Amino acid sequence: MTRVLVNGALGRMGKSVVQAVLAEDGLALVGAVDIHEAEDAGLAAGAGKAGVPVETDLAAALDERKPEVMIDFTRPDAVYDNVMTALSHKVSPVVGTTGLSAAQREEIRKAAEREQTPAFIAPNFAIGAVLLMMLSEQAAKYMPDVEIIELHHDHKLDAPSGTAAQTAERIAKVRKAHHQGHPDEQEKEGWEGARGADYEGMHVHSVRLPGFVASQEVIFGGLGQTLTLRHDTTSRESFMPGVMLAAKKVRGLKGLTVGLDQLLD
């Protein structure tokens, strides 16, 4: 049994994770944390009584509840401190919260090595999104003109999405860096930002609307043809098998591992 604490237990993802951990063989829910208290994490998640309260002091909960793994779905401005607190308690973080910078990830890598406590980060736990990233990397070798459109619900705080950022980084590794579009296009941008963000010459667009959960399109353009790869998350259930897999496997990893594809056989 792997002992799990869920951080952000009262959030949209946190509640789904509490439900999933309670139903998963091999995982035991031993702690739950959020910025608000609740009498029982299971009841708050609509999963029946779990006998685990939702507490507000992460460090105290780690000391008292003694989890081996902390699953974090909180906020972009809180996740770094949460991860560092977990590692200092020799608890392995499994991080779904997006918005960590490259510099913060590097600090997490160093802390995981220093504390000899493995850590895992996935910008997207849905298998379809992981395949979208893998296929995009393949396609970009042959069709290097590419734009990314990511579409999320309007409560999302960060942009671009973690998935879009990881997709762009992976494409940039295989794509010959070059400017896309007309060489003089910068002179004609009627509204600032109309062409989206620029990452190594690729454009990235973030759509925020009610009705979406998480979607992403990667559009490749070539002479006389376009190729569109698209993934849609229609329910948060899509993330749970990946989160459960990471919670079970993280203690067997070394240092920091990034991306669900690293765990797939």
Ligand code: NAD
């Ligand atoms: P949410 O706002 O519904 O939930 C966040 C929860 O965290 C809230 O209950 C909030 O009170 C709590 N919280 C905030 N600060 C905290 C702190 N310092 N300590 C403990 N709890 C704190 O958000 P959500 O939709 O559940 O998403 C959470 C994060 O997960 C976002 O960054 C989102 O982009 C990311 N996400 C990642 C994936 C993935 O596959 N990696 C999938 C979906 C969402």
